[in-house]
Amino acid sequence: MKKMILALTLAGSVLTLSACSAGSSTVAETKDGNISQQDLYNAMKTKIGPQALQQLIYEKILPKKYPVTDKELNAKVDQLKQQLGSNFPAAIAQYGYKNEDDLKKTMKIGMMEEKAAMKDVKVTDKELQDYYNNLKPEIRVRHILVSDENTANEVKQKLDAGGNFADLAKQYSKDTGSAANGGEIGWINKQTEGQLDPDFVKGAYTLTKPNEISAPVKSQFGYHIIQLEEIKPKKPFNEMKSEIEYDVKSSKLTSDSITKAMQRELKDANVKVSDKDLQAAINLNPQASQGSTPSGQ
Incomplete structure (x- = not known):
């Protein structure tokens, strides 16, 4: 709007x-x-x-x-x-x-x-269809943000070994606002996507299954470890x-x-x-x- x-x-x-x-x-x-x-x-x-x-x-x-x-x-x-x-x-x-x-x-x-x-x-109908084809599903994610790649790899290893994401977010994440909530970022969709770092968004959308955790994703803010919590598939075009x-x-x-x-x-x-x-x-x-x-x- x-x-x-x-x-x-x-x-x-x-x-x-x-x-x-x-x-x-x-x-x-x-x-x-x-x-x-x-x-x-x-x-x-x-x-x-x-x-x-x-x-x-x-x-x-x-x-x-x-x-x-x-x-x-x-x-x-x-x-x-x-x-x-x-x-x-x-x-x-x-x-x-x-x-x-x-x-x-x-x-x-x-x-x-x-x-x-x-x-x-x-x-035109083509414009509407093209828009739909390019529309991404809504995803809910959380992240841990650190300064360097070595620390990011360390955090990833701990997660792979069964570490608790929320606890590690509180321990490591530079994003203190989300760290207090276990790294929660919330929903990424057509309204919120533009408010986030493009590299972060791109990394988040490489995840396809709930609870899947990304490799370190570099952005202007540092290195992110991202976890996909929930995904809402697109509704059919007619809906x-x-x-x-x-x-x-x-x-x-x-x-x-x-x-x-x-x-x-x-x-x-x-x-x-x-x-x-x-x-x-x-x-x-x-x-x-x-x-x-x-x-x-």
Whole structure:
């Protein structure tokens, strides 16, 4: 998904703008003068008014044509959690979200925009089949990471002699985070593969049977001893076709194609903005990026 996280959270700002516009009560006092609600509203309107209005407009015009279910939304959040792991809370805070619910509100709008843009994307049966043919099964692995090949061979010999993988991970592994959990890395799949070292992933996929242990695998971090714990074979093509079609279409989306789709939706909804200072909310720039993510996707 191209818009997994928007770089700026507007939900709180939208609420503040709405509240501030109602009156002129004082919100701050200084010996040199007071600041009214209207002052605050005007300042926020200048800084983020068009973006905030745009979010409110999208919340009105998109849900009926491009509904996003709680199941779809939760699946995307779970996918993001899987990608970011223990960094999830810090990452969403870095991007300005107060909590997971705050993230979901903005993410839902991004998913509706994506659905609108996907309507214009065409894919062929060959593209879908090729994607399926290149799709790897999901595997769950653990590893022991050491600095040099001699130590890696030593660990491998101990494992071959019946040594306990979890115990040896705690004893030897430089990856202290996974070592505390017996070397657990978790599932490698199309969502998480890009977060891992390519040489590590390649080595992990040489294993074909549960409990099989690799020879030392060299990566930029050192030498890994990898154990395959579980494998999920691919489902038949027909059972995965909808998911594959989504993935292939999503991979073709660009910020320009999303912007063009939103231009179409704004026109179809006959949206008009009376305040000239907020016209940018509907005067979209096809060259402007529609959002960014911690992972760059």
